[in-house]
Every structure is written in C-alpha cells, then in structure tokens.
Amino acid sequence: MKVFLGIILIIGFIKQVYLQCENSCHLDEECLPFIINGTTHYSCECNATIYNNDPDFPLLLSNVPVYCSPNQLAIKLTSCLGQRMLDFNILLPDENIVDNQCFSHSEAVNFDFTEFQFNFSSTATNCQAAISMNSTHVTYSVPVWFKYNTTNQIVIIYNDILVTYNCSYPLTMNASLNIGLNPYLSPDHLSIARFGTHVLTMQLFKYSNYTGSYTIADLPIYIKVGTPLYIGASIMGPDPQRFSMKIDSCYATPTSNPSDPIKYNFISDSCPLPGFITISFIQDGVDLMVYFSMKAFRMARYSQVYLHCSFSLCAGKCPPSCSGTQ
Known part of the structure; x- marks a missing residue:
C-alpha cells in the first residue's frame, strides 16, 4: 500500500509541475512562480544558472x-x-x-x-x-x-x-519524370527531388525551343516511337555565378520506381552510351539549366517508360568532353 501511495504522490507531483507553466520552457529557461493578489502563477524565466554574472x-x-x-x-x-x-x-x-x-x-x-x-x-x-x-x-x-x-x-x-x-x-542530385504514357514514351510534367534546400526540376517540353512543358492537364499523351522528346532540368538555390549543372547519367524503367531491376541505361559519365537512341545535348555544364533531346522509344513488352536522371553541380563551367550527340 505504501508503494502504491508513493506512486500516486509522484504522479500527482509530476502533473502539478507540468501544469505550472502553460507552455514548455526553452532550454535556457526555467518555470518560476510569481504571486498576483495572493494567487501563485508560473511563467518561463531566463535560467539564472546559465545567465549568471559571467555567462559563457x-x-x-x-x-x-x-x-x-x-x-x-x-x-x-x-x-x-x-x-x-x-x-x-x-x-x-x-x-x-x-x-x-x-x-x-x-x-x-x-x-x-x-x-x-x-x-x-x-x-x-x-x-x-x-x-x-x-x-x-x-x-x-x-x-x-x-x-x-x-x-x-x-x-x-x-x-x-x-x-x-x-x-x-x-553536389549530386537525382530527378525523375514521374508519369509514364501509354503506349508510347512520354513521361509527363516534372518530379521534384529535394536535397537540403536545393530544388531540382526535370520536365518534358512540347516544342524544340524548350517551351510549353507538359502538365497533368495534357494527359493522356500519345507520342509515336521516334518522335523527338525535349527534356530540360533546372536547379534552384546554387549561385549561378559560381556553379553550373551537368547531367551525369540517365536510364529508363517500365515503372515509376527508380530502383526497378529492369532498366535501360542511355547516358553514363555525362555521355550517351552506344546504342540505337539518338541523344543531343543542347545545353549542359554551362549554367544551372540542362537541355537535351532524344528519340522516343518503347521498352519491349511494356507499355510505359519512365526516365530517371542524375545531375551534379560543378564550380564554374563543366561541359562534357564527349561530342554531345550520339
């Protein structure tokens, strides 16, 4: 009985202390009483132990x-x-x-x-x-x-x-075009990946001058295999006078999962990989925007294709050493 009564008293004491100050005090504060018209109230006050006569x-x-x-x-x-x-x-x-x-x-x-x-x-x-x-x-x-x-x-x-x-x-960030199209490749709109406070955006454009990005309102979008795709990426946050962004790698999957085991790589080490896809770098490694184009393709036995790319920042300008067209 004494143990049980002791537990009750401890709980009651904790509850009373908790209710002393309406709001939680900051780490450099303590909850102290003050009296108004004979009634005791409590408020968070600066901790005298921290803010003594010679604070550190x-x-x-x-x-x-x-x-x-x-x-x-x-x-x-x-x-x-x-x-x-x-x-x-x-x-x-x-x-x-x-x-x-x-x-x-x-x-x-x-x-x-x-x-x-x-x-x-x-x-x-x-x-x-x-x-x-x-x-x-x-x-x-x-x-x-x-x-x-x-x-x-x-x-x-x-x-x-x-x-x-x-x-x-x-310095390195990833982004994906997160909407696949049926039955032809045309990933829609943009996907934003946040790393720290830099915001990376990748999107698919309607026109060769990289304007008129596709949006969800355009769905469903049908693009014939072999049709040019105009893809752009930009990053918000880095200083444009000090940094540029370049594309490191890109691959395609039949699902929106970037870790899908079925994938087709078409850009590696900032250059197109040998294959049947024609890729042209319009702007890469010269400022904070990257533009490239490629021909739409379909992955065998799958109706959708999703693109995933990795980008990196570099000091100054860093255009790729490859020809830029494959």
Whole structure:
C-alpha cells in the first residue's frame, strides 16, 4: 500500500509541475512562480544558472540553431540570450552591419526568438562568405561578429566574439519524370527531388525551343516511337555565378520506381552510351539549366517508360568532353 501511495504522490507531483507553466520552457529557461493578489502563477524565466554574472557567450552562441535555405542561412537567438547580450553591451548582428556584411535582416518569432538572416549569394558584393568543396558537398561559411560596444567605454572587459556558421549542400542530385504514357514514351510534367534546400526540376517540353512543358492537364499523351522528346532540368538555390549543372547519367524503367531491376541505361559519365537512341545535348555544364533531346522509344513488352536522371553541380563551367550527340 505504501508503494502504491508513493506512486500516486509522484504522479500527482509530476502533473502539478507540468501544469505550472502553460507552455514548455526553452532550454535556457526555467518555470518560476510569481504571486498576483495572493494567487501563485508560473511563467518561463531566463535560467539564472546559465545567465549568471559571467555567462559563457561563446558556448551559448556555438549552440544556437542554424537553418540553411537557398543562398541564405539563419540563426535563432532566444529572447533570454539576446537580452542578456544587450545587458552586457554586446552588439547583435543587426546593430553592427558594418562588420556583418552578409547580414540580410532580422525578425522576431513569436516573441521567443529573434531570427537573423545572412545572404551568401555572389550578388551580395560585400559579403565575405567562404566557399569550400569536397567530392560530395559545397559548404558556405559565414562569419558573424558579436562585438563588444566600446562607445563611451573607458575600460574594455570583454572580447569580441566571432562565430562562423556553416551550411553544406550536396553536389549530386537525382530527378525523375514521374508519369509514364501509354503506349508510347512520354513521361509527363516534372518530379521534384529535394536535397537540403536545393530544388531540382526535370520536365518534358512540347516544342524544340524548350517551351510549353507538359502538365497533368495534357494527359493522356500519345507520342509515336521516334518522335523527338525535349527534356530540360533546372536547379534552384546554387549561385549561378559560381556553379553550373551537368547531367551525369540517365536510364529508363517500365515503372515509376527508380530502383526497378529492369532498366535501360542511355547516358553514363555525362555521355550517351552506344546504342540505337539518338541523344543531343543542347545545353549542359554551362549554367544551372540542362537541355537535351532524344528519340522516343518503347521498352519491349511494356507499355510505359519512365526516365530517371542524375545531375551534379560543378564550380564554374563543366561541359562534357564527349561530342554531345550520339
């Protein structure tokens, strides 16, 4: 009975603590009581253990969340951290845009966070973002200064803080034309594959100047074997002044499953494979759009054909070394 009663008391205590604050407190907050007209209430307050007389601001800033989007990164500072830095006379990024050349803008988020955004596109001429690449990813590094405000200060007791925030993006992406046609090859519209925050789009066009993409409204679409197919791909996010996109490989399957064991490869290592399909590269490896054409074909015993391609980013321009036509 004592054990059972103890469990009840523990559950009751947990429930009481849980109900003290209406909303969950942030990691740098604690739920504390306050009294109004003799009634005890609770609210989330800045944790005094973290924000003591000498907070470890470098450690706190190294742990703020970082969000990566095309050509931009954002950091979110809690209201406790932001206010405490102001209390210690440390300038936030929007108060020191001279040193934070990549700074874009800031905005309050539900009064709990302030989001600071930084651009790293080449169009931001003064931005000092560094770019590094390995075999799989490109990484943008943005230096963010949190400087001690020395205005009217006789004695300087704090160091400036420089934090470098990084966003990495994959160099290789995949996309598929995800709608097969009966009875002839004519995969429709587009399929979007998201990797990080880069968006890759591949679509089938009606005309030889790569306009008038097919949509679901055009279904059913019948294309005779041997009819030219005009296929294009584009990517949103990478800096067009620094990167180009090229096609790595393409293959066809009789189903929409890219892992279908039945497949026919027709582009490999950025070049057409020997075979009966005529492929022409109209634009490849010179900017962020790839255009190529090929003749429609049918896979024996199957009424539909789906195309799947792999693309990669490269620094500068990287046109294929093959002739481009097979």
